[in-house]
Amino acid sequence: MRQGIDAQLRELGWVEGGNLLIERRYANGRAELLQPMAEELVRLKVELIGTVGTQAAVAAKNATTSIPIVMFGAGDPVRTGLVASLARPGGNITGLSMVSPEIDAKRLALLREVLPAAQRIGVLVNSTNPISAVVQKETEPVYRSLGVQRS
C-alpha cells in the first residue's frame, strides 16, 4: 500500500523529502496506540491524516474535527459511525470503504463451496474493532442460511 501511495504522490508532483513531509505512525495491530498516535499528528499540525483500517479512522475522527481525514480502507463507515451517509458523509472524513459485511458474506459462501459438509465454523473477531459487531450482526443470517453454526 505504501509503495502505491508513494508512486501516486510522485505522479501528482509531491516528492517526499522535497515538497512533502509525511509523518508515518504504525500501530502494528496494537489498537491502544492509535488514539495517542492520532493526537500526536494533530499536535504536529499535519494538513491531512490518512488512515488504514476502521480503528485508525475512528481514532483520527476522535482526534480532530478540522484536519481532513482520508480513509485508505475501513469497514462500513456509516454503520461504524464514521460518516453520516455515503452520499453526504459530512464532517472531515472521506475515503474508501471495504464494505466488509458484504465481503464477509461472500467469503462464507465461498467457504461453503470449499467445505460443503462443514457445520461448525470457528470465527475469530477483534473485540476492540467497532466493525466487528457490525460484521457479526450482518453475517448471522448468512450462517443460518448456509446451515452453519458459529463456534
Added chain:
Amino acid sequence: MIAVAGESELENAVAEIARRRAQALVVSDDALFYVHRVSIMNAAQGTGCRPWSRVQNC
C-alpha cells in the same frame, strides 16, 4: 465465535476454537489479524488444521 483484544489472546483463542471442534476457521479483515497472520496460521496448524489462503480447514 471467539473475541480477542490483543496479540496475547490469539493462541488461546485458536486453541479454544479447535476444542469446540470447529471444522474451519474464519478470520475477519482486521489489522490485528493481518499483523499476526503467521502466528494465527501456526496456532491453527498446531491444532491439526490444514492451511488455506484465508480460511483454514481444521
